[in-house]
Amino acid sequence: MYLYNSATHKKEEFVTHTPNHVEMYTCGPTVYHFAHIGNLRSYIMEDVLEKALRWRGYDVNRVMNITDVGHLASDADTGEDKMLKGAKRENKSVMDIAKFYTDAFFDDCKKLNIKTPDVVQPATGLIDEFIKVVSALIDKEYAYVAGGNVYFDTSKLDRYYVFNDHDEEDLAVGVREGVEEDANKRNKNDFVLWFTKSKFEDQALKWDSPWGVGYPGWHIECSCISMKFNGEYLDLHCGGVDNAFPHHTNEIAQSEAYLGHPWCKQWFHVHHLNTNSGKMSKSKGEFLTVSLLEEKGYDPLAYRFFCLQSHYRKGLVFTWENLDNAVGAYNKLIKRVAALGGDDGAVDQGVLGACADKFGEALDNDLNTSMAVTCVYDALKADTNAATKRAIIGSYDLVLGLDLIKKADALREKEAAQAKTAGADGFTIQGEGDPAIDALVLQRAEAKKAKNFAEADRIRDELKAQGIEVTDVPGGAVWKRV
Numbered sequence: 001m002y003l004y005n006s007a008t009h010k011k012e013e014f015v016t017h018t019p020n021h022v023e024m025y026t027c028g029p030t031v032y033h034f035a036h037i038g039n040l041r042s043y044i045m046e047d048v049l050e051k052a053l054r055w056r057g058y059d060v061n062r063v064m065n066i067t068d069v070g071h072l073a074s075d076a077d078t079g080e081d082k083m084l085k086g087a088k089r090e091n092k093s094v095m096d097i098a099k100f101y102t103d104a105f106f107d108d109c110k111k112l113n114i115k116t117p118d119v120v121q122p123a124t125g126l127i128d129e130f131i132k133v134v135s136a137l138i139d140k141e142y143a144y145v146a147g148g149n150v151y152f153d154t155s156k157l158d159r160y161y162v163f164n165d166h167d168e169e170d171l172a173v174g175v176r177e178g179v180e181e182d183a184n185k186r187n188k189n190d191f192v193l194w195f196t197k198s199k200f201e202d203q204a205l206k207w208d209s210p211w212g213v214g215y216p217g218w219h220i221e222c223s224c225i226s227m228k229f230n231g232e233y234l235d236l237h238c239g240g241v242d243n244a245f246p247h248h249t250n251e252i253a254q255s256e257a258y259l260g261h262p263w264c265k266q267w268f269h270v271h272h273l274n275t276n277s278g279k280m281s282k283s284k285g286e287f288l289t290v291s292l293l294e295e296k297g298y299d300p301l302a303y304r305f306f307c308l309q310s311h312y313r314k315g316l317v318f319t320w321e322n323l324d325n326a327v328g329a330y331n332k333l334i335k336r337v338a339a340l341g342g343d344d345g346a347v348d349q350g351v352l353g354a355c356a357d358k359f360g361e362a363l364d365n366d367l368n369t370s371m372a373v374t375c376v377y378d379a380l381k382a383d384t385n386a387a388t389k390r391a392i393i394g395s396y397d398l399v400l401g402l403d404l405i406k407k408a409d410a411l412r413e414k415e416a417a418q419a420k421t422a423g424a425d426g427f428t429i430q431g432e433g434d435p436a437i438d439a440l441v442l443q444r445a446e447a448k449k450a451k452n453f454a455e456a457d458r459i460r461d462e463l464k465a466q467g468i469e470v471t472d473v474p475g476g477a478v479w480k481r482v
């Protein structure tokens with residue numbers, strides 16, 4: 001498999017430390033609010049990547065953190081403490097907020113067919129580990145105490161990694177823009193590993209440490225959680241492109257300083273979901289959630305389909321019109337799969353293998369999901385029987401996660417219920433799948449046939465009272481709720 005690596009700025013063959021095994025880490029959510037669908041785009045694409053690796057035969061151990069304490073890298077960072085902000089907004093404790101929004105995040109993931117990682121670790125559950133690593137960084141002279149806080153000393157590194165084409169000077173200015181300088185720092189890029197003194201004095205969660213009562217910085221949690229559950233060699237680190245600098249840069253700095261050897265080779269960054277007016281964010285009033293999509297009648301999996309239609313390294317523009325187009329295409333695709341019928345017949349293994357090769361090529365080409373979706377249409381057109389087509393699509397859907405077979409079968413069942421035949425002479429009733437109404441419509445037809453028009457009218461009035469309109473058609477009747 002070839003993937004673009006943000007650390008080297010090129011597409012490279014994906015090579016793991018242990019053959020056929022992937023240690024994978026994902027930066028998880030800060031659980032102070034609902035995730036917006038822009039955040040969820042990253043998790044959808046990372047889920048496809050994980051499933052593509054498994055489909056390719058790798059054994060994957062995927063780890064994710066939950067940021068439930070602080071969200072600070074330095075007192076000078078653009079910072080409000082997001083968890084505190086959430087707690088104040090809703091007049092709840094920080095832990096209540098964390099629990100509520102962690103559950104909400106995984107509910108959204110479930111609706112979007114995003115698999116839960118093998119390990120999910122809230123930051124508050126691993127404080128001792130953070131203290132151990134920060135102590136070791138001080139012992140190795142990669143960290144220093146100033147003004148009550150512990151800082152990482154970026155000047156001690158041979159190379160301070162960056163993920164884009166700017167030089168460090170530009171990035172440092174970018175990060176400082178509009179933000180007061182933290183006078184305790186020795187170097188402009190230094191960042192806090194442990195706070196005991198902060199401008200956020202009302203921080204609710206604090207722990208004892210060798211440097212006083214305080215709480216961890218944000219970057220250290222990802223390094224520690226990964227090193228604990230993925231081991232010393234991480235194969236693949238994922239996140240939104242926002243996280244590349246300074247968060248991931250600082251994760252590399254800490255982890256490699258601690259371990260004394262290179263840490264993670266492959267970095268996978270998913271680009272933004274944009275609106276017509278720019279990047280989608282919580283603060284700009286364009287706060288779109290999975291619940292909102294559902295309230296408006298959208299199937300969350302249609303949003304997943306929308307995301308898969310474009311490449312993860314390109315910005316994706318969200319408009320309702322674009323989503324409607326994706327919904328139309330998704331529903332049409334399900335109808336075409338439904339039209340294949342059931343699983344009757346033998347699967348042609350030769351055709352199955354050839355299609356798998358093409359699908360694999362799409363995945364191997366830097367996770368080309370739009371090409372992978374095109375493979376589904378190719379399978380529908382393939383010169384083979386319906387059972388083979390269903391087997392191919394079922395296999396692709398292990399990666400795509402669009403529930404194509406499940407939804408197609410449900411659609412066929414619904415249609416079968418709507419077009420049921422009743423009566424000895426093949427009288428057909430087409431309705432909305434309600435057996436009680438079907439029975440009344442049939443009684444009315446039988447009364448008419450027996451020329452008992454008073455009874456037929458009585459039943460029609462009874463149906464009308466229930467809001468049902470019946471139309472006679474050749475050989476049967478159609479009813480609907482009006």
Ligand SMILES: [Zn+2]
Pocket residue numbers: 026027028222247
């Ligand atoms: Zn992280």
